[in-house]
Amino acid sequence: MFLPTPDDIKKLRLELNLTQHLLASRAGVSQPLIARIESGDVDPRLSTLHKIFNVFDEARKEKIDVRKIMHPSVIHTSSDRSVEEAARIMEEHSFSQMPVIDNGVPVGSISSDQIVRSMTDHDLRKVSHLFVRNIMGDSFPTISPTTDANTVSRILEKNPAVLVLEMGKVIGVVTKHDIMKMLRA
Known part of the structure; x- marks a missing residue:
């Protein structure tokens, strides 16, 4: 089972051109929480990771060129x-x-x-x-x-x-x- 590291989450966010604020807003969490997850200060709950990766999935769809x-x-x-x-x-x-x-x-x-x-x-x-x-x-x-x-x-x-x-x-x-x-x- 793949569990993302804080670096994985930050790397994905940057690849999708999402700011911490935008990711937090779309995932329904706070921007400081995203910053703490990316820095490794806090281990996110599974439900929070699920919300974050749902945002990543949506952002990937947005980026599909016609x-x-x-x-x-x-x-x-x-x-x-x-x-x-x-x-x-x-x-x-x-x-x-x-x-x-x-x-x-x-x-x-x-x-x-x-x-x-x-x-x-x-x-x-x-x-x-x-x-x-x-x-x-x-x-x-x-x-x-x-x-x-x-x-x-x-x-x-x-x-x-x-x-x-x-x-x-x-x-x-x-x-x-x-x-x-x-x-x-």
Whole structure:
């Protein structure tokens, strides 16, 4: 059984860029207690060690860059494609929505809801020949590849996907499913 030494605890705290004050606050203990544990002045209770290591686990998750969980191949359509083509791509991949990307730059999104809505507004034959640009909605939010997973999780609470941009071009996508897979890591 591994029991951490005071040096182990301090080393982990520093690797995770946590101050004694922040570690103490998140663990629900006092900062002087953290200082005394790290200096070896006091042997912490098992419950206190458990709280400290829970904070370390959470801090590790915060530090996961989106680059490690994103899908580098982004299935998308372009604004000059027909709605029929977009619907075929979505059906083929079992997607309910997908990004609209022109020359590597996100310009919008299209969803099955938008397609169905356009079918009630237009003649069915005309809908299949409409361009995606005629019915697309707003683009998915964008982030950099170094954005942490916690930030992405917050964005995904209100959006179906997040596009990862580098130098103005889409290099990946992250969905709610990708974040949920982190539970098994």
